[in-house]
Amino acid sequence: MAAPRFQALPGFRDFPPRECAVRNYLFETWRSVARTYGFVEYDTPVLEDTALYLKKSGGELSSQLFRFEDQGGRDVCLRPEVTASLARLAAASQREFPKPLKWFEIGQCFRYEKPQKGRGREFYQFNVDILGEAGPRADAELIALSIDTMRAFGFRTGDFVVRVSDRQAWLDFAGRHAIDEERIPDFLQIIDKLEREKPEVTAEKLASFGLETAQITSFIADPKSASLAFETIREDLEARGLAGFVELDLSIVRGLAYYTGVVFEVFDSGKSMRAVAGGGRYDTLVSTIADGNVDLPATGFAMGDYVIRNFIEETTDALMQMEVWLQRQQAGCDVYLVLADDSKRNDALGIMTELREAGISCDMPFGSLKINKQFQRAEQTGARFALVIGSELPELKLKVLASRTEENCHVLGLADWLTDRLQQPDGPLLA
Missing domain, CATH: 3.40.50.800 (Anticodon-binding domain)
Known part of the structure; x- marks a missing residue:
């Protein structure tokens, strides 16, 4: 039988009833945990001014935009992530709300990249942010929320780990090794890909900065490399009974250029898939978006629907919990x-x-x-x-x-x- 003439575009998905029910399960779980933590929901348009996402995102993102000129002659794109849109919204309306802002959003994003396991060209993200609080306890609150989100999906101790890092520690490292400021994003990209690239490729790239791989691995292995913020976060999570889910791992730097401090990623313990969630502190993004007219420290994280669903389907307890929910909802x-x-x-x-x-x-x-x-x-x-x-x-x-x-x-x-x-x-x- 010949294939249907019209199908969903590569990397895009239809959601027939069961798939839509699975999506609803993810959404309802995300909303439930966020509201338990006192977060309120917001949303932003999926279509944005392209300049918003070119201003401070950096990395590969600019080459992955669904970008076009609209009928009014504007250079626009489908949002590839939500943080820049949130920064725009917060810069415009933050005076109307008491600080800190504890906001969450569940929305669709678009990136033109190769479809593969855990990754498509359209996807839904759970975005959780705290704006207007500079202290590390805000970071701890978000890490705790990410842990409790995983637990709400049915994951247990030993199923996943939150790898916490400190981007500021790397910026200090770059300063000590006389790396030019304009080259720091390229240097951080090398660190971000340590686990994914061949050692000889990494060594060649580091050599262009006058560095050797041993210097990097030594820095990552030394707990003293992290700032005092990590110790505050660890103590906070220990008081919540959640410290066992967290480990210090300075190999995590995150790919986007706007991160300024503590960053973290959630991984399955076997590291068989890409990060389930990730985020960190971005204290200067709102100011950048607002051209310096608003100074609002911020921290946040996002969890995508592709990877969390894959992880659920590969974990017995989490899968059984989802199936029970689906059976109740399918009628x-x-x-x-x-x-x-x-x-x-x-x-x-x-x-x-x-x-x-x-x-x-x-x-x-x-x-x-x-x-x-x-x-x-x-x-x-x-x-x-x-x-x-x-x-x-x-x-x-x-x-x-x-x-x-x-x-x-x-x-x-x-x-x-x-x-x-x-x-x-x-x-x-x-x-």
């Missing part, structure tokens, strides 16, 4: 109306409307079907009950589809009775 309705007598269709429509107004999800066939086909359809929708409407009206029968048992009920007070019945286990009620 198309609670009650399916079965017409044993098609002449009662108008009565059934009235009953269905009454039930829906009471908040009970229900459905019925559009056309005339044999009764066994209607029961088959009821099971296909995932309904718990089939409400049989026939010539006995106003008497009705309620079929419990899981147990194949039957209960009698009446049109009078049906909505209240069914509301109560839906709270009961799937067995016949005792008289």
Whole structure:
């Protein structure tokens, strides 16, 4: 059979019902944890002025933009990440809110890069940020939130680790080794790719800075290389009972140029996939976006839907938890109306409307079907009950589809009775 003419573009996804349900599971978990921590939700447009993302993002990002000229002649792009958009929004409206701002966002981003496991050209991100607080306890709060997000997905101690680093330590290193300021981003890119590039490639790149690989590995291995901020974070997380999820790892620097201090990434313990989440402090970005008119220290992190879903599907406890949630959500309705007598269709429509107004999800066939086909359809929708409407009206029968048992009920007070019945286990009620 020939392939369909029209398909989703490479790196883009459709979301049929199950895929949409998985996405909803991720979103609901993210929202629940963020709100538990006292964060409030915001959003920004997916289309932005390209200059916003060229101003301070750096790294490979500028070459990955979905960029074009709109009909008004503006140079625009689909947002590749959200932090710069947040900085723009915060710079414009921060006076309206008490500090610190504790904001989160769940939204779609776009990057033109090679689709592969854990990476597509469109993706959803959970973005969590604290703006207006310069101290390391804000970083600790975000690291704790990232840990509790992982735990909310069903991951346990030993499944993942948060690798915390200190970008300022690397900036100090660069200063001690007389690396020109304009070359520091290139130097940090080398550190960021230490685990991904061949040692000989790394050695050649470091040589251009007058450095040897041994100097880098020695610096990474020495805990004293980190600033005092890390010790404050460690003590904070220890008081929360979360220090066991964290380790100091100075090989983490993050790829974007706007990071200024503590950075971190969440990895599966086996390091079999790219980072599940990552972020850090970006104290100068808001000022840069606002051309120096607003000075707002900030820290934040993001978690993408691709990698966290892959990790869930490869981890037994997390996968079982998701599947249980999906089973509860997959039903198309609670009650399916079965017409044993098609002449009662108008009565059934009235009953269905009454039930829906009471908040009970229900459905019925559009056309005339044999009764066994209607029961088959009821099971296909995932309904718990089939409400049989026939010539006995106003008497009705309620079929419990899981147990194949039957209960009698009446049109009078049906909505209240069914509301109560839906709270009961799937067995016949005792008289």
